[in-house]
Amino acid sequence: MGVRNLRLKAFTFGLTIFVITVTTFLLGYTHKHSIDIWKSDSYFLRFSEKLKRLVNIPIRPCSCDACISESKLSPWFDERFNDTIPTLLTKENNEIPEDVYQWWLKLQKEPKPKPFNETVNRLFETLSGEVDFLEASSYRCRRCAVVGNSGNLKNSGYGIWIDNHDFIFRMNRAATVGYEADVGRRTTHQFIYPESAANLQENATLILIPFKVLDIEWVISALTTGTISRTYAMVPRRIKTSRDKIFVYNPIFMKYVYENWMDRHGKYPSTGIMCIVFALHVCDQVDVYGFGADANGNWHHYFENTTKPSGFRKSGVHDADFQANITENLSSINKINFFTGR
Ligand SMILES: *[C@@H]1O[C@H](CO)[C@@H](O)[C@H](O)[C@H]1NC(C)=O
Ligand SMILES: *[C@@H]1O[C@H](CO)[C@@H](O)[C@H](O)[C@H]1NC(C)=O
Ligand SMILES: *[C@@H]1O[C@H](CO)[C@@H](O)[C@H](O)[C@H]1NC(C)=O
Ligand SMILES: *[C@@H]1O[C@H](CO)[C@@H](O)[C@H](O)[C@H]1NC(C)=O
Ligand SMILES: *[C@@H]1O[C@H](CO)[C@@H](O)[C@H](O)[C@H]1NC(C)=O
Numbered sequence: 001m002g003v004r005n006l007r008l009k010a011f012t013f014g015l016t017i018f019v020i021t022v023t024t025f026l027l028g029y030t031h032k033h034s035i036d037i038w039k040s041d042s043y044f045l046r047f048s049e050k051l052k053r054l055v056n057i058p059i060r061p062c063s064c065d066a067c068i069s070e071s072k073l074s075p076w077f078d079e080r081f082n083d084t085i086p087t088l089l090t091k092e093n094n095e096i097p098e099d100v101y102q103w104w105l106k107l108q109k110e111p112k113p114k115p116f117n118e119t120v121n122r123l124f125e126t127l128s129g130e131v132d133f134l135e136a137s138s139y140r141c142r143r144c145a146v147v148g149n150s151g152n153l154k155n156s157g158y159g160i161w162i163d164n165h166d167f168i169f170r171m172n173r174a175a176t177v178g179y180e181a182d183v184g185r186r187t188t189h190q191f192i193y194p195e196s197a198a199n200l201q202e203n204a205t206l207i208l209i210p211f212k213v214l215d216i217e218w219v220i221s222a223l224t225t226g227t228i229s230r231t232y233a234m235v236p237r238r239i240k241t242s243r244d245k246i247f248v249y250n251p252i253f254m255k256y257v258y259e260n261w262m263d264r265h266g267k268y269p270s271t272g273i274m275c276i277v278f279a280l281h282v283c284d285q286v287d288v289y290g291f292g293a294d295a296n297g298n299w300h301h302y303f304e305n306t307t308k309p310s311g312f313r314k315s316g317v318h319d320a321d322f323q324a325n326i327t328e329n330l331s332s333i334n335k336i337n338f339f340t341g342r
């Protein structure tokens with residue numbers, strides 16, 4: 001009786017250890033992999049989707065209540081949204097058509113641009129360039145927060161809501177330290193151009209929006225020799241971001257935002273609208289914070305002690321009112337949730 005009892009105990013103990021080990025492994029695995037936007041789908045998800053197709057169960061594009069890519073809900077949206085446009089330049093997909101190239105070259109005219117192809121090839125000798133998005137899946141709801149820099153975030157208390165997203169996109173000089181209660185502490189992706197690179201969070205993925213060939217050269221320099229310290233303004237000589245966490249926004253996608261969404265208003269689209277449309281393509285649900293004026297109609301940044309509008313607001317480079325109409329439209333058809341801080 002005693003021996004049996006002992007064996008049973010040993011068996012139960014062994015089983016418990018086994019279950020704990022397996023559970024820990026699985027939890028660790030799913031946690032690690034659900035957080036990483038660039039990792040491909042798990043085999044399990046792919047397999048179950050194939051199975052569903054086989055037995056003819058209708059497949060939704062995502063598991064949220066509503067999925068952005070669902071069509072036939074708004075003709076206005078369907079006319080503009082095109083899922084086949086590449087979001088990033090990659091090692092394999094690094095060529096841009098001549099018409100895109102000619103349009104792009106005029107954005108910030110460079111006196112003597114280096115050859116585009118050569119520079120991009122050099123870039124991908126430096127970066128890993130192996131982009132693999134977290135693919136859309138009917139078992140997955142990719143929830144993203146796009147956090148602009150508007151002063152309307154002040155005293156909003158949005159921090160905990162913002163941090164509660166799978167991916168958190170910020171732009172330009174966005175700061176979090178000291179503003180956590182209103183803007184959150186996490187950043188998964190930061191969209192910048194060389195002149196706006198500041199406050200880069202160590203572990204955030206950097207997405208460079210290039211406006212000239214020099215911008216691509218800057219990334220190479222900032223990771224290697226550190227020789228470029230100035231474009232039309234001072235730029236950081238070095239960046240801390242690791243090479244496998246730097247990606248380049250595709251000029252093809254820039255032109256798509258300009259034509260399909262901005263209807264060619266302004267000279268080129270702002271970082272803000274480029275970030276929102278990007279999110280529409282890689283997320284299933286998009287919550288937008290920190291865009292537009294504050295309650296008193298002021299256009300400024302939450303991290304500046306001024307209510308004066310910042311740089312581009314009145315320069316004519318961007319058409320802020322047209323852009324506001326796009327986000328209002330997107331919000332009115334529930335493709336984005338727009339938070340105004342009031
Ligand atoms: C989407 O973009 C592709 C590539 O530019 C183009 O061939 C296609 O016609 C576009 N689709 C729609 C519906 O506009
Ligand atoms: C880059 O190279 C491709 C293939 O050789 C060529 O078709 C394209 O025109 C080049 N693009 C530029 C911007 O030079
Ligand atoms: C960045 O990641 C490393 C390793 O995962 C971690 O130790 C570090 O605390 C992170 N830094 C920030 C600022 O989150
Ligand atoms: C803004 O003003 C506050 C209080 O006057 C000060 O603590 C803070 O450092 C200032 N911030 C900046 C960015 O100048
Ligand atoms: C927003 O939607 C309205 C009504 O469909 C349309 O008239 C307007 O052109 C849209 N605005 C933009 C910027 O596309």
Ligand SMILES: *[C@@H]1O[C@H](CO)[C@@H](O)[C@H](O)[C@H]1NC(C)=O
Pocket residue numbers: 325328329332
């Ligand atoms: C956007 O602008 C159009 C025309 O200027 C207007 O009809 C429409 O109501 C605006 N959209 C929203 C959601 O305010």
